[in-house]
Amino acid sequence: MEIFNIIVELIQLPAVILGLIALIGLLIQKKPASEVIVGTIKTMLGLLIMSVGIGALIGALSPIQAMFEAGIPAGGFKTFVTFDEAVVGAVQGANLQSIGAAIAWTMLFGYVLHILLARITKFKYIYLTGHMIWIHAGAFAILFHSFGLSLFWTVFLASIVDGIYMTLSPALAQPIMRKITGNDNIAFGHGQTLLNMVGAWVGKLVGDPSDSTEDREMSDKLTFFRDMAISISLIMIVVAFIGVILAIIQIGIPGVEENISGGQNWFVFTLLQALGFTAGVLVLLQGVRMLIAEIVPAFKGVAEKLIPGAKPALDCPVIYPFAPNALIIGLISGTIGQALGMVALALIGWPVPLPSMIAAFFASGSGAIFGNATGGRRGAWAGGFLWGFLGWFIISFAYKFQVFGDLAAMGAENLGFTVPDAIVPGILIWLVAKLFGV
Amino acid sequence: MKIATLCGMGFGTSMLLKLTIEDIFKEQSISGHQVIPWDLGSFKGQKVDLVVAPTDMKSHLKSSETPVVYIKNLVDKEEISEKVLAAIQDIENKRKGGE
Numbered sequence: 306m307e308i309f310n311i312i313v314e315l316i317q318l319p320a321v322i323l324g325l326i327a328l329i330g331l332l333i334q335k336k337p338a339s340e341v342i343v344g345t346i347k348t349m350l351g352l353l354i355m356s357v358g359i360g361a362l363i364g365a366l367s368p369i370q371a372m373f374e375a376g377i378p379a380g381g382f383k384t385f386v387t388f389d390e391a392v393v394g395a396v397q398g399a400n401l402q403s404i405g406a407a408i409a410w411t412m413l414f415g416y417v418l419h420i421l422l423a424r425i426t427k428f429k430y431i432y433l434t435g436h437m438i439w440i441h442a443g444a445f446a447i448l449f450h451s452f453g454l455s456l457f458w459t460v461f462l463a464s465i466v467d468g469i470y471m472t473l474s475p476a477l478a479q480p481i482m483r484k485i486t487g488n489d490n491i492a493f494g495h496g497q498t499l500l501n502m503v504g505a506w507v508g509k510l511v512g513d514p515s516d517s518t519e520d521r522e523m524s525d526k527l528t529f530f531r532d533m534a535i536s537i538s539l540i541m542i543v544v545a546f547i548g549v550i551l552a553i554i555q556i557g558i559p560g561v562e563e564n565i566s567g568g569q570n571w572f573v574f575t576l577l578q579a580l581g582f583t584a585g586v587l588v589l590l591q592g593v594r595m596l597i598a599e600i601v602p603a604f605k606g607v608a609e610k611l612i613p614g615a616k617p618a619l620d621c622p623v624i625y626p627f628a629p630n631a632l633i634i635g636l637i638s639g640t641i642g643q644a645l646g647m648v649a650l651a652l653i654g655w656p657v658p659l660p661s662m663i664a665a666f667f668a669s670g671s672g673a674i675f676g677n678a679t680g681g682r683r684g685a686w687a688g689g690f691l692w693g694f695l696g697w698f699i700i701s702f703a704y705k706f707q708v709f710g711d712l713a714a715m716g717a718e719n720l721g722f723t724v725p726d727a728i729v730p731g732i733l734i735w736l737v738a739k740l741f742g743v
Numbered sequence: 744m745k746i747a748t749l750c751g752m753g754f755g756t757s758m759l760l761k762l763t764i765e766d767i768f769k770e771q772s773i774s775g776h777q778v779i780p781w782d783l784g785s786f787k788g789q790k791v792d793l794v795v796a797p798t799d800m801k802s803h804l805k806s807s808e809t810p811v812v813y814i815k816n817l818v819d820k821e822e823i824s825e826k827v828l829a830a831i832q833d834i835e836n837k838r839k840g841g842e
Contacts, residue, residue, distance in 0.1 A: 436754055491818045532803060533751050534784030587785060594754040594780065601758055602765075620755030622797065623817045629799060666751070 319397050319405030323596060324349035326413050330603020344599040355390075355592030356398035362391060362585025363718055365578045369545050370719050371565045372575075376551025382651045384548075387658040387700045387723045389496070390436060390593055391586075392712060393443030399716025404450050404459075411463040412442035412600075418468025420608050429615040430475035431608040434494040435597030437620075437724075438604070441496060442467050444709065444727035448734060451710025452743045466730060474498040474726055475618035481505045484514070484678040485627050494618025496724025497668050500692045500699075501675040507691060508676035508684025516681030518630040518673075536662040537586055541579040544659050549575040621671040628685075631677035632670040635689030639669020642693020649694075655701045656721075664723055668692050696725065703728045708735045744831060746778045747789065749796040753782025756817055760795055767824045776831070793830055795823075810834060 315321050327348035331341040366386060373384045397405040416438060423429055432438060445463035454462070475492035478501065482493050493501075508514075549571055552561050558571055566574035608615065625632050643660050650657045669689040676688020703709065704721035708731050712720060722728050746764065750756035757780035764778050781789065783796075783803055794811040796804060804811050810833070812826045 433759070434755060435758060436752075486818075532784050533782060590752060590754070590782065591785070594782075597754055598758070598780065602762060605762060619759055619818065620750075622750060622756040623759070625799065626797065626815050626817060 317400075317403050317406045319400055319409045320349040320352040322406055322409035323352055323412075323600070326409070327599040327603065330600060330606070334603060334606050347595050348599050351592045351595030351598075352394075352398065353592070354595060355394040355589050358585050358588030358590070358592055359391060359395045359398055359716075360585070361588060362582055363395065363720075365581035365585055366719055368565050368574070368578050369541075369548050369582070372545070372548035372552040372561070375561070375565065376548060376553075376555050378555070382654055383656045384659055385656055385704055385719045385721050387661055387664070387704075387721045388586075389440045389444070389723050389727070390589060392709075392717045392720045392722055393440050393447070394589055394592065395717035395720060396447055396712065396715045397443060401715055402450070403456055404447065404715060407450055407456055407459045407463070408439075408443045408446045410460045411446040411467055412439055414460060414464035415442050415445070415467030415471065416604055418464055419471040420611055422468055422472040423608070423612050423615055426472065428472050428476045429612060430472065430479075430492045430494075430618045431605070431612060431615045432471035432475060432494045432618045433601060433605055433608075434618070434620045435601040436593050437494060437496050438471070438601075439593070439597060440724065441470055441727050444722060444724075444731060445470075447709045447712070447715070448731050451707075452738055466734070470726060470730065471618075475616070477502060478675075479616075481675050481678050482624070485624050485674060487627075490616065491623060492616045492618040493621070493624070495621045495667075495671070496726040497621060497671055497692070499725040499729050500668070500696055501672050501688070503695065504672040504676040504684070504688025504691055505679045507687045508678070508680025510680070511687050512676070512680025512683030512685075514677075514679055514681050514684070516683070517628075518634055518677050518682050518685045519628055521630065533590070533663070534583060534587060536666070538580060538583045540660055540662045541582050542576065545575045545579040545582075621667055624671060624674050628674045628677050631673045631685040631688075632666075634677075634682075634685045635670035635673025635692070636665050638673065638686045638689035639665040639693040642669065642690040642695075643697055644693075646694045646697030650697060650701050655698075656704045658697055658700045658704070658721060661723070664696065665693065668696065668723070696723075699725055699728050699732075703731065706735075708732050744776045744793060744834070745791040746776055746793045746795060746827075747781045747786055747791040748778060749781055749783050749786060749794060749800060751783060753780055753785070756797065757781060760814070760817065760823070763820055763823055764795065764827055767820065767827070771828075773828075792834060793827075795827060 324345045328345045331344045397408045445466045449459040449462045478493040561571045647657050669692040672692035673685040673689035676684035748757040748760035761778045761780045798813045798815045812830045
């Protein structure tokens with residue numbers, strides 16, 4: 306009986322299920338035994354490493370949040386960090402009510418359905434962006450779980466939405482992708498699709514594609530943002546010091562050192578928290594890396610066998626070489642969009658997502674490239690800006706109305722989702738559920 | 744030979760580069776190489792023989808002691824194949840020369 310109990314407990318652990326998926330994938334690829342063992346263990350370690358990173362990240366974020374809370378007068382707004390990997394990682398790691406297991410199963414069955422749909426419908430795309438496969442499985446599983454469904458129904462419904470999402474979103478973006486890449490060989494596989502398409506539609510209205518951003522030379526000074534460690538550090542240092550200065554204005558330096566920093570000098574403490582947050586992010590990303598490293602090749606191998614000739618739907622940076630100038634415009638206009646979005650949200654008293662360089666570079670950058678494809682230079686500015694501005698509203702909406710349930714209670718404190726492809730379907734399903742009184 | 748593929752986050756584009764390079768090795772029946780995806784921030788200090796990175800990372804990798812191959816079109820298998828195989832050949836020739 307004891308062995309039975311051990312097995313029952315084990316197969317509810319997210320790390321074990323993900324390890325199992327990797328194991329099956331490696332076996333299907335007929336890898337040698339040593340690689341199978343190493344790959345399986347590394348996948349399991351990935352999730353555990355992620356939890357360590359999340360712990361550090363939340364640990365550093367809490368005092369920064371406390372500074373904003375102390376610095377913003379009562380009745381003001383609340384701030385939070387928007388970061389998909391952190392939300393899913395934290396919820397899956399905490400594994401309350403077996404939600405972590407539901408996420409892992411959704412990742413598997415959602416992908417199975419995706420391959421099935423790609424095989425039988427005309428949408429011949431294979432979604433290959435590993436962290437996005439995981440994040441969407443996570444978002445949809447968390448969504449259905451928040452309606453109080455059982456593990457089975459959570460996985461069942463989340464897998465259906467996930468499979469449909471991965472099949473349709475590359476198809477939605479493909480007309481623009483053809484314009485960007487000049488051929489029909491690759492597709493777009495990233496959770497930004499919906500806002501990128503908004504960028505493309507608005508670009509068409511305001512601009513002219515023949516006035517491309519790529520006709521001019523631009524300086525490459527901003528490419529230092531390529532180094533995530535540096536760009537996240539810089540932005541968090543700025544954010545944390547804004548927080549501590551607001552707090553000092555309200556409660557003074559003694560107040561900060563007494564209530565928030567635990568006696569440590571406020572300046573040193575603030576700097577340490579900002580860097581500690583970045584360190585947490587880096588550990589988290591290392592975990593994500595290990596988690597998907599074995600699963601993506603397995604998914605790819607299976608999909609290619611079953612759907613020959615399908616187009617791979619790939620991560621957003623594959624479009625960067627086609628419009629590097631638009632990318633930089635997106636980084637700038639996206640940052641402006643985020644800043645204005647934050648001000649607007651603060652004014653109406655909605656929760657304010659703190660600035661994110663990941664969103665400015667990867668999301669607004671891609672939004673600008675989509676905008677450039679339909680509306681040239683103006684389209685690029687519009688695409689990047691809208692991703693930041695409109696994106697911040699959508700992100701805030703999901704956080705404010707707890708579209709994905711009480712994420713803080715599930716382990717993701719002060720964290721919210723970013724990608725519109727998870728949030729917008731999430732809001733729609735949430736509204737339907739509300740209509741039916743769930 | 745140990746080959747690192749780079750991107751900003753270390754699991755998106757770098758993973759795709761890794762898969763492409765492994766496909767190329769398979770097609771050409773080349774073996775004995777290990778391809779590892781990495782992020783730009785934390786790969787320094789890792790000991791690898793060859794780095795494969797997108798062109799826009801050039802300014803970050805100027806000081807790299809390891810040979811770097813820059814890929815302009817990340818989905819162009821021919822470009823990747825040509826550049827990476829040439830670089831591997833180059834490194835192997837140098838090693839033989841050094842002995």
